[in-house]
Amino acid sequence: MAHAEFGPAVRRWRDRVPPEAAGLPSGGQRRAAGLRREELALLAGISVDYVTRLEQGRASHPSAQVVEALARALRLSGAERAHLFRLAGLAPPGPETVPAYITPSVQRLLDRLAGTPVAVYDASWTLLTANAPYAALMGDPSGWRGNERNGVWRNLVGPGSPVRHTPQERRAFEAGLVADLRAAADRYPADPRLRRLVADLRAAGGRFAELWDAGAVGTHEAARKTIDHPHVGAVTLDCDVLTVAGSDLRIMVYTAEPDSEDAERLAMLTVLGTQALTG
Template identity: 80%
Template sequence: MTRTEFGQAVRRWRDRVSPATVGLPGGGRRRAAGLRREELALLAGISADYITRLEQGRAVSPSAQVVEALARALRLSADERSYLFRMAGLEPPGPEMVPGFITPSVQRLLDRLAGTPVGVYDAAWTLLLANPMYAALMGDPSGWRGDDRNGVWRNFVGPGGRVRHTPEARRAFEAALVADLRATAGRYPADQQVGRLIARLRASSDRFAELWDSGIVGRHEAARKTIEHPQVGPVTLDCDVLSVAGGDLRIMVYTAEPGTDDAERLALLAVLGTQTLLG
């Protein structure tokens, strides 16, 4: 590609995406109807400075992860996504790779769940998208980078999360995560990123290595979970994991039983967002 073709494509597609389309407020004076660089940066998890350098041709050779994040944030079609990869000098991910593409139709479905905590993961349990309610419930993931965005890594090596487990439930949850990741590795044996993730997990966590060597295979299924929220207290919710046919995505949806204290706490979170309660 030339130094500007990739940036021109990003700028062109940024201009056509209205803030309302991606759930952002559209107030204030705007020179164009599309997204500001800062808004695209927020959606893609990339610094605004880097997007500026990409658009101006001062940064070249973006990684596949950056291209995928931009394609997702810009709501590109499959053909547009492939074009963006090629403009970056990369081959679009093939069927042998873990899919990370959220189609516009699935994105529209997610937009209709704005009042429900929803996180979208790929088949290796790397977080692709978290809506504001999910961030409010589970903690803001916008600053997570690299392995920190992977749910298996966070639970075995990283800081974990807000879900409260009994020791027995914790063991079952860990076994389910490892079994699910093993099944994914079997479906995508040529995906080197999955192989490297597994190697890092085995080297960093004795518990993961023990479970991996046991050979378990399975799937992480729906469950009832209690989330220890720092402001509203414990919230017990149903967590359903929905699969997208053809995309191998996991859509994690948290809901409360109507009329319960948990439903009231979830409604309070919708008002609070990710802000901190003032005492």
């Protein structure tokens, strides 16, 4: 019976979220004030077809990752999020799992940084959400699935990022990522997704396996980073990583020195990127 209520609950909560509250344009004719299915799919990082099938009851047993993404996109409270998990036939995540819940207060902070590249990661460096300026700067993550959304995987196994590193910076960066992941694995040893991620990374071999087996220590630190952007060229920005007490969330924020050429390039690529993403 609970599964039958999952779709209607998603639809009700979708109808109550105005698009501008989620950082989306609100223009055009709308039958309802809330999010369209394609907008919810974009925010949650799942397909429109899957959202449709969930709402219509033609898809059952969504994964915990999908339910978490929907709860985040729908801006559910803690009690609503727990209810959605139960409707999906899942136990709400407990203290033994890596926190992935973005609280309403953190969401309001992100809303106020709508013109600044911002991304939120969990303790394992899995991307939870990113705004349009971040997507314009670093590449659109909306199509990333599974391990592709994890920063350790992308940088040590996958395609990497547009951030420029010297060899020494690269070694320190990789060691910091692996050390952060080890610390998360120590804090959340019962988290099955985290165990699978570590197993997949070790199976891939290469630099990760070398650092992991060597017991790499260090932390991912704030730094000035140069991003090679395909449209505006090199942009050098300050990258600060803010942590949220009690949740292990990492908020990554990119800013430029005021009135600098980098600030102009950042403003330009944000406009260009946003138009491409929403056009």
